[in-house]
Amino acid sequence: xxxxxxxxxxxxxxxxxxxxxxxxxxxxxxxxxxxxxxxxxxxxxxxxxxxxxxxxxxxxxxxxxxxxxxxxxxxxxxxxxxxxxxxxxxxxxxxxxxxxxxxxxxxxxxxxxxxxxxxxxxxxxxxxxxxxxxxxxxxxxxxxxxxxxxxxxxxxxxxxxxxxxxxxxxxxxxxxxxxxxxxxxxxxxxxxxxxxxxxxxxxxxxxxxxxxxxxxxxxxxxxxxxxxxxxxxxxxxxxxxxxxxxxxxxxxxxxxxxxxxxxxxxxxxxxxxxxxxxxxxxxxxxxxxxxxxxxxxxxxxxxxxxxxxxxxxxxxxxxxxxxxxxxxxxxxxxxxxxxxxxxxxxxxxxxxxxxxxxxxxxxxxxxxxxxxxxxxxxxxxxxxxxxxxxxxxxxxxxxxxxxxxx
Amino acid sequence: xxxxxxxxxxxxxxxxxxxxxxxxxxxxxxxxxxxxxxxxxxxxxxxxxxxxxxxxxxxxxxxxxxxxxxxxxxxxxxxxxxxxxxxxxxxxxxxxxxxxxxxxxxxxxxxxxxxxxxxxxxxxxxxxxxxxxxxxxxxxxxxxxxxxxxxxxxxxxxxxxxxxxxxxxxxxxxxxxxxxxxxxxxxxxxxxxxxxxxxxxxxxxxxxxxxxxxxxxxxxxxxxxxxxxxxxxxxxxxxxxxxxxxxxxxxxxxxxxxxxxxxxxxxxxxxxxxxxxxxxxxxxxxxxxxxxxxxxxxxxxxxxxxxxxxxxxxxxxxxxxxxxxxxxxxxxxxxxxxxxxxxxxxxxxxxxxxxxxxxxxxxxxxxxxxxxxxxxxxxxxxxxxxxxxxxxxxxxxxxxxxxxxx
Numbered sequence: 045x046x047x048x049x050x051x052x053x054x055x056x057x058x059x060x061x062x063x064x065x066x067x068x069x070x071x072x073x074x075x076x077x078x079x080x081x082x083x084x085x086x087x088x089x090x091x092x093x094x095x096x097x098x099x100x101x102x103x104x105x106x107x108x109x110x111x112x113x114x115x116x117x118x119x120x121x122x123x124x125x126x127x128x129x130x131x132x133x134x135x136x137x138x139x140x141x142x143x144x145x146x147x148x149x150x151x152x153x154x155x156x157x158x159x160x161x162x163x164x165x166x167x168x169x170x171x172x173x174x175x176x177x178x179x180x181x182x183x184x185x186x187x188x189x190x191x192x193x194x195x196x197x198x199x200x201x202x203x204x205x206x207x208x209x210x211x212x213x214x215x216x217x218x219x220x221x222x223x224x225x226x227x228x229x230x231x232x233x234x235x236x237x238x239x240x241x242x243x244x245x246x247x248x249x250x251x252x253x254x255x256x257x258x259x260x261x262x263x264x265x266x267x268x269x270x271x272x273x274x275x276x277x278x279x280x281x282x283x284x285x286x287x288x289x290x291x292x293x294x295x296x297x298x299x300x301x302x303x304x305x306x307x308x309x310x311x312x313x314x315x316x317x318x319x320x321x322x323x324x325x326x327x328x329x330x331x332x333x334x335x336x337x338x339x340x341x342x343x344x345x346x347x348x349x350x351x352x353x354x355x356x357x358x359x360x361x362x363x364x365x366x367x368x369x370x371x372x373x374x375x376x377x378x379x380x381x382x383x384x385x386x387x388x389x390x391x392x393x394x395x396x397x398x399x400x401x402x403x404x405x406x407x408x409x410x411x412x413x414x415x416x417x418x419x420x421x422x423x424x425x426x427x428x429x430x431x432x433x434x435x436x437x438x439x440x441x442x443x444x445x446x447x448x449x450x
Numbered sequence: 451x452x453x454x455x456x457x458x459x460x461x462x463x464x465x466x467x468x469x470x471x472x473x474x475x476x477x478x479x480x481x482x483x484x485x486x487x488x489x490x491x492x493x494x495x496x497x498x499x500x501x502x503x504x505x506x507x508x509x510x511x512x513x514x515x516x517x518x519x520x521x522x523x524x525x526x527x528x529x530x531x532x533x534x535x536x537x538x539x540x541x542x543x544x545x546x547x548x549x550x551x552x553x554x555x556x557x558x559x560x561x562x563x564x565x566x567x568x569x570x571x572x573x574x575x576x577x578x579x580x581x582x583x584x585x586x587x588x589x590x591x592x593x594x595x596x597x598x599x600x601x602x603x604x605x606x607x608x609x610x611x612x613x614x615x616x617x618x619x620x621x622x623x624x625x626x627x628x629x630x631x632x633x634x635x636x637x638x639x640x641x642x643x644x645x646x647x648x649x650x651x652x653x654x655x656x657x658x659x660x661x662x663x664x665x666x667x668x669x670x671x672x673x674x675x676x677x678x679x680x681x682x683x684x685x686x687x688x689x690x691x692x693x694x695x696x697x698x699x700x701x702x703x704x705x706x707x708x709x710x711x712x713x714x715x716x717x718x719x720x721x722x723x724x725x726x727x728x729x730x731x732x733x734x735x736x737x738x739x740x741x742x743x744x745x746x747x748x749x750x751x752x753x754x755x756x757x758x759x760x761x762x763x764x765x766x767x768x769x770x771x772x773x774x775x776x777x778x779x780x781x782x783x784x785x786x787x788x789x790x791x792x793x794x795x796x797x798x799x800x801x802x803x804x805x806x807x808x809x810x811x812x813x814x815x816x817x818x819x820x821x822x823x824x825x826x827x828x829x830x831x832x833x834x835x836x837x838x839x840x841x842x843x844x845x846x847x848x849x850x851x852x853x854x855x856x
Contacts, residue, residue, distance in 0.1 A: 051489075054658075054660055056472065056473070057486045057487070057488070057489070059472065059475065059477025059479075060477065062469070066462065066468070067465040068465065072465070073465075074464040080463045081463070082463070082491060082492055083463070083491035084488065084490060085488060087487070092487070096488075149829075157640045157643050175832065198840075201832065201833060202832055225466075233520070235561065237563050252460075254460055254461065254494070256461050256467070263466070265464075293466065313726075318733075319729055319732070320721075323721075323725055323726030323730075324727045326725070327726060327727075327747070328834070330802065331802060332749075333749055338746065338750060338757075339726055339746070339749075340757070341719075341726065341729045341733070341744045341747070343733065343738075343743055343745075344744060346743065346787075347744035347787050347788075350786070350787065351744075351787065380756070382753075382756065393736075394736070397739075425608065426608055427608075428736055430604040430607065432734070
């Protein structure tokens with residue numbers, strides 16, 4: 045049973061925003077047994093929207109689109125869909141009520157333009173948007189289904205379970221192929237590929253093994269026919285051995301929180317160049333509060349001294365980006381926040397701030413547990429975001445490794 | 451001059467990762483005068499890659515692809531491109547040297563699989579990848595260009611300027627249409643549309659005005675023929691009046707940092723439910739260190755008391771998610787970190803943690819300046835990520851508003 049996605053919006057084609065709706069929709073459909081065969085991204089042009097929807101309908105049983113449903117004049121999806129699926133535009137009282145309810149909850153006043161949200165093609169069935177004003181519209185033609193969803197990511201995520209339930213109810217996809225993912229750590233992609241070569245050589249037809257590497261871990265995805273699947277998964281697990289960190293896609297933050305929880309330990313972070321991103325990654329994991337106690341983002345030297353107890357003499361002698369400072373930070377935050385473990389970062393994320401011998405990307409990272417302490421110097425490639433992301437992931441992995449080894 | 455993008459990878463079609471390469475490539479091409487007409491996302495299937503590349507080549511002068519160039523067996527792009535553009539696979543000594551250099555810098559050992567990165571089609575010109583091992587490959591056919599780039603986002607971002615320079619050098623696109631963006635704040639999308647209705651009614655043919663709303667601001671994008679563009683932009687600016695926050699796409703964090711800088715003030719954050727995300731948003735802005743001094747992420751009550759001086763009696767009586775606690779947090783962090791302004795958050799991001807009268811999404815936010823203080827209760831819709839994102843943006847906007855009003 046095939047599915048296809050159409051993403052509508054000039055803002056994506058000019059590179060203004062990243063498309064986060066595709067991963068949400070694709071993973072929900074895949075989990076129910078649909079095979080997502082492609083994604084088409086088009087601008088706010090009637091001709092391009094029409095052509096993308098028609099092509100997608102020709103290759104798939106179910107098409108989900110997002111975007112182009114707002115009240116402003118650049119949104120033309122509704123009239124294109126009316127042309128494809130027939131009928132006229134009509135005013136829908138239940139949508140109007142919903143728009144009023146959403147505006148009232150936000151404490152905003154309605155105007156005439158907002159009221160046009162209640163106009164929908166007669167050829168669609170409306171699914172009420174519980175968190176926004178643009179209605180979800182369900183169309184059917186020649187035994188195929190197209191669902192037009194709003195483009196605001198939080199609205200897409202909120203409405204997706206309802207839409208997916210309705211699509212499953214309509215098509216009852218059978219899960220002919222299975223897929224399991226495994227998070228692997230402590231091995232490079234190339235070494236892992238060598239270790240798994242005999243497994244890949246002997247794997248039956250129809251199976252696929254994909255490597256999704258990222259700093260600190262590799263996710264392996266095994267996919268194949270349901271009938272043979274579990275047997276092959278068992279063989280793969282035997283090859284992975286102690287390099288298997290867990291089933292599913294575990295983030296470095298999840299791996300670390302799990303390791304600390306097993307040891308009944310807590311942690312804190314002291315962040316200079318990562319600016320709170322490590323704390324953000326840890327607190328993005330639901331249920332982190334039994335392990336993560338807090339963080340001090342010490343962007344200024346003054347805060348490093350005041351809250352973390354870094355010595356002024358150290359800062360003057362070696363600068364904030366130094367071995368001694370990051371060690372004082374990691375010790376200081378464990379004490380100040382009463383945590384059993386901690387990580388600390390101090391570096392130059394750029395683009396400014398480089399000094400003689402300390403180019404952009406220079407980052408000192410320290411990790412500390414009740415039993416061990418480690419401090420290392422790194423040089424990360426890339427722009428400000430890349431340096432922050434890599435330093436954050438590296439700090440998390442450094443504490444994971446320290447916990448594992450001691 | 452038209453451009454088209456092809457994104458390759460099963461991991462995107464099953465929703466495992468978000469595609470961040472498209473925004474980077476699309477914005478770079480758009481800025482040089484290319485019109486990005488579409489994005490095709492396909493899985494690691496030879497047939498789908500071939501069909502996407504061929505279709506993209508038929509509609510555009512320049513096609514840029516990412517993904518499918520790694521050393522593992524699921525990467526088949528190279529042989530598909532060899533089939534489309536002709537020639538054979540050959541070993542390239544300069545790529546082999548580059549792979550060794552990258553591995554040496556990362557402190558990793560090479561293996562045979564990594565060495566296959568140096569195999570490229572004879573029909574391509576190689577552009578050396580300065581931060582990773584997969585080479586960039588430049589193909590030409592029938593006066594059109596296709597550039598295959600690696601899929602790792604940091605590598606795509608690092609190599610993009612080189613690729614775009616080469617593409618501009620090859621095609622010399624002329625900028626027939628212009629585009630400017632304006633960040634607007636303090637007005638709803640609907641009210642803005644009503645205010646701009648006369649402007650939109652009178653706008654000459656070939657112009658487009660798009661609304662890109664997000665919490666705290668709306669970005670307006672005006673696009674049109676170069677000859678008439680500046681005149682229309684002036685008219686639009688007159689309609690916007692004092693609702694214009696600045697030219698370009700300014701994030702709420704940038705808006706806040708600018709406002710503080712103008713007043714010669716500094717700021718700190720005290721974060722419970724937002725878990726460091728506000729600090730992360732602020733420190734993602736290059737050059738923030740003259741304004742942002744630091745943050746205390748007080749995830750546990752113990753840290754709220756220890757570092758921020760929140761009274762135990764308050765926490766016991768009203769709980770951490772309360773007016774009094776968030777006020778003590780915002781005052782405490784200003785004092786502890788020596789900042790002139792601050793924001794504080796305390797709430798329930800979910801999915802767990804809800805209590806009687808405090809459902810998931812309940813967030814108290816406080817903002818404080820030397821002249822004023824404000825505290826408010828919010829109820830945010832959506833999942834954990836949505837609550838964290840919205841609470842963070844709201845806190846930033848709350849301090850911006852407080853600065854503006856006082």
